[in-house]
Amino acid sequence: MTATPVRVALVDDDALTLELHRSYVERLDGFAVVAECGGARAALTALADPAIAADLVLLDMSMPDGTGLDVLRHLRAAGSTIDVIAVTSMRDAATVRATASLGVVQYLVKPFTFATFRERMTEYRALHERAAHAVGSATQEEIDRLLSTGRSPAPAPLPKGLSGDTLDLVGTALRARPLTASEAAASTGLSRVVARRYL
Structure with missing residues (x-):
């Protein structure tokens, strides 16, 4: 049935x-x-x-x-x-x-x-x-x-090549204020290319 x-x-x-x-x-x-x-x-x-x-x-x-x-x-x-x-x-x-x-x-x-x-x-x-x-x-x-169920869903898997720790780092920087890729790179110590990818 x-x-x-x-x-x-x-x-x-x-x-x-x-x-x-x-x-x-x-x-x-x-x-x-x-x-x-x-x-x-x-x-x-x-x-x-x-x-x-x-x-x-x-x-x-x-x-x-x-x-x-x-x-x-x-x-x-x-x-x-x-x-x-x-x-x-x-x-x-x-x-x-x-x-x-x-x-x-x-x-x-x-x-x-x-x-x-x-x-x-x-x-x-x-x-x-x-x-x-x-x-x-x-x-x-x-x-x-x-x-x-439905209240605390598991986080969606990250795309291949992205790290949860780096995502948290960029996310923390963004919560302080909106940032361009260059500003995010300077704020987090990442390269501009990496920062842009996470943005």
Whole structure:
């Protein structure tokens, strides 16, 4: 018997991004797109429709008619426990904290590769299936597994030839202030070519 696919609603104000995300979802087994929404208001209307019955929302945080946080707050205030993955270019700490407090299960920073998307969706699918099959009282180990999947994903593997230590060094320098390749090289002691590669 085939497992029921995870029903996914896509929310993004950019039509090309919606198309890309739909194509990504369609390449995965066990997922089906059930709604595509071009803004916050359209998302709230679609997600309130029992015929759509989405399990998961891939939610942009920045849209002209309202933010993803507005959508999340409205859903939670209405008692919805629908799973949400934030899919956004916003990476400020306040937004990340706010989405976490509203129960997002993943936070994907645009742009990302299909490999990263597939990994996160696979992790989500495992979480979704464990939650669906949970019965009775959970053990501490089961609770830990349910809460950790999607909250602390393993870092994506670095491209060949890049070092985690050097990436951390460049990242630390960049967190202090924006840098050009030459400035990053001077700040870190790396060659300009290496600094540029890590940037």
